[in-house]
Amino acid sequence: MVPDSESKIKIDHSQNRIDPEGLNFVMNPYDEYAVEEALQIKESKGGTVQVVSVGPEESVATLKKALAMGADEALLIKDEQTETYDGLRTAKIIARVVKEKFSDYNLLLFGKQSIDTDNAQVPSMVAGLLDWPQVNIVTKLEMEEESGTAYREVEGAVERVSFSLPAVISAQKGLNEPRYETLKGIMAAKRKQVPVVSLQELGIQESDLESKLKLGKMSPPPTKEAGKRIEEEPEEAARQLVLFLHEEAKII
């Protein structure tokens, strides 16, 4: 669950946090690719799609969306500490729930990063904690019985990565086109219960989750003043722009 990408972000300095007022929370866009991929694998190979979220009660809405898309089961792990910028906390909780409840699953799909903290840490951390293989920022995935092949784009090249199962995969834009929920799906999701478990019920102590990263100050990005703006004939505009690139930007 993240503020959508059109959101204007305001800092609430009194509480050193992002002001939640007026933000429209949606499923993290990269998670949509992960859910879609899980559904496609289920449709072609069989299996069960379980969706899990760590967060406050409000995250049920996100899980309901995944159910409406076609996921079989949902689980919310209730964690009220929402303003955490330490991916390790979330990763420890997820690794624990996988061990406790989902040890027979062989593929964990994530979005490559949340678009709020932009950490891109949780998938690799979960893989590390479980000692599973990982492939991040995947744009194509091929699954076999006990292994798989993933493609990822890295700085102008495409890597083909083979991995054994169970494995952790994080989804990049381009992996698929997430489906829209159908009316039937939305109705079915409404009827489904989303079970909620607490950290305590999972046997997790707050002391196991002590953050290694302490949030300091939040600040707005440096503001930039608008520079020169011209409205000339195209030839003259082009001439002035080239002059600017040479004399001020010193690019050419």
Place this chain on the structure above:
Amino acid sequence: MILTYMEVREGKIKKSSLEALSEARRRADDLGEALEAVFLGKDLDGLAEEAYKYGASKAYLLENPLLENYSSSLYVSVLADFINEIKPKAVFFSATAMGRDLSPRLAAKLDAGVAADCTKTSVKDSALEAVRPIFAGKALASFLFSSEPWIVSLRPNVFPLIEPVSEKGEAIKKEVTASQDQAKDQVVEVKREEGAELDVTEADIVISGGRGMKGPENFGLLRDLIALFPNAALGSSRSAVDAGWVDHQHQVGQTGKTVSPDLYIAVGISGAIQHLAGMSSSKFIVAINKDPEAPIFNLADFGVVGDLFKVIPPLKKELEKFKE
């Protein structure tokens, strides 16, 4: 001691690793710590000298034939063992695809924190403070660490290189143990297409097209401009990607890539907040748009109000003339 991970691709050190090393040198000076570099690979001869030049006094060359092809699980396993042995105070990575893949898994293995994709570091009261953009740059947050090692990854193209110093240092070559079953994931092929386009995150100049381009056929206009610069790449807004005009790998913005090139030229891009988030840290911004109210102009160092289809052809001519 501060350790910097050196990324090697096709036998060469990535420039962004030298940037990370340079920044680590500055922080090592503040802290009065030594700076050392670590390389992983099959055959690492001839790479250490470059690390000395950018401030490392020691270079660890961890070699094994199995390290020839990148494997997240194996690389982290080797790195974690090594770090547990030499116990650095901090570990610096460049936030490339590899750096952002390795550092969190390593942090999980070491039960350490990692500040990812940082754009500023400093030392206060003998502790490292790292600043990183959140919400794709709509806000900045600073972080301190509560335990060592402090792990950071640094955004490429943001940190200046230091003036090259001594080319002398101590190389420590280690044949590390590694087994195939530690490589639970492994790169089996790297495809770099002939004449492949430069990635936006690696370019000095990014020229991006948006909805105003009107269709995929017109992106040739921008590619012609790109060809006139030595290190330029094609970017785009989300709407151009969602319309299927260009591939998603070109997308700049909150659900695309974040770039900070020397020059960013936005062509036919109005400047939705999620796009601005991905490019506002560019050093110089030029906008060409026919709508004088377009928000992109609020950010532009140089704005041209005009029809891009009329402005681009003479701009190309002027640039060609200038090159001569």
